[in-house]
Amino acid sequence: MNEAELEQGLISLRKRETALRVVIGLYLVCTTVALSLWGAVIGRGIDQEGDDPLLLAAGLSGGFYAVLFIASIVAVCFWLNRAHANLFVAGIQDLKYKPNWAVGWYFVPFAFWFKPFQAMQELWQSSHLADERLPERTDGKLIVWWACWILGNMIAN
Template sequence: MKQLKPNDKRAKAAMLMVCIVMGFEIVNIISDFFQYQLLESGNLNSEIANENDIRQALVALVSTVLFIVSAITFIMWFRRASYNLHTKVDHLKHSEGWAAGCWFVPVLCWFRPFQIMKELYEETDVLLERETRNYEKRITTSILGLWWTIWVLRNVIGQFLMRGAFKAETADQLSVSTVGSMISSGLQILLGFITVKIIRDYSKIEPLFYEIKEPPTLTFPDRVFADDQTKI
């Protein structure tokens, strides 16, 4: 039978990286604002434009690296949470492998992670309510819909911004793209707050799994089988 594995360090790492990403999104907004002011002023020359482009490129690079690291730590926590639930519940619809893999499958990545997170919350709530006595602050799925809506919205906006940035040929078009980038960063910050709450709420109740008693293993003495064979 599978044994529970600790998940508190993964939860802390995931929350820390989400907070770091949130903090750097503020830097991203400030950098975008400087670019927007520069575009609106009309006082552009090659030197100023090059400095702006270098700054924006560096900010984008650091932001991308931080996001990737944050995504890895979150998925590691998510998969371990799914694994631990599988040790106590045998009727889950989605395997622990899908808790990690579903994020990388086209089309499926738009809805399957939400389904797994919702199942994680619902099944954990039912399990702890039935099997433990210290489950007082129950988790709820009410915030998950908002979490996933913002995630999808930000990704859609991000795809449009990426396409628009490559096609932008005028200062006005680049200004619109810059405003969109600031909005996207704002959504990322909001998403970060909700993600931290989701991880924190679940990590508080996950240790209660250790209070759940394993069902007794039925054993049959060898002499019983010996007696049966004698009777035969």
């Protein structure tokens, strides 16, 4: 992003993107470690009422997992809000989703199954307006992302 764009009120997403990548990377590592430790606890038949060091490590990894899960949610929300705000600052017309609702739909029962996808689709398409190579239909990457989001939520519950 050049300085003229920044003077217009657009804010670079670079810092938010870096934070997001770091937090999600740590979250994925912690998830892998936690699953491995709990798998070992269950596989060895360790009494979960005992004081086995492996059980303690598994419990601590679960705590780190929870903290990183919340941190990743916060990082995604900040990135998504700013990305949508930049669309408005750039003067893109006919936007259906305001920055706060691009984030808010993730927390609305029932609507969280489809509204976040629609908001992300708007962000994706509006961000690529100058690219004639981008088809009008939804990009496959966006569909894969949404399928992973839905599948992940179903598995987690």
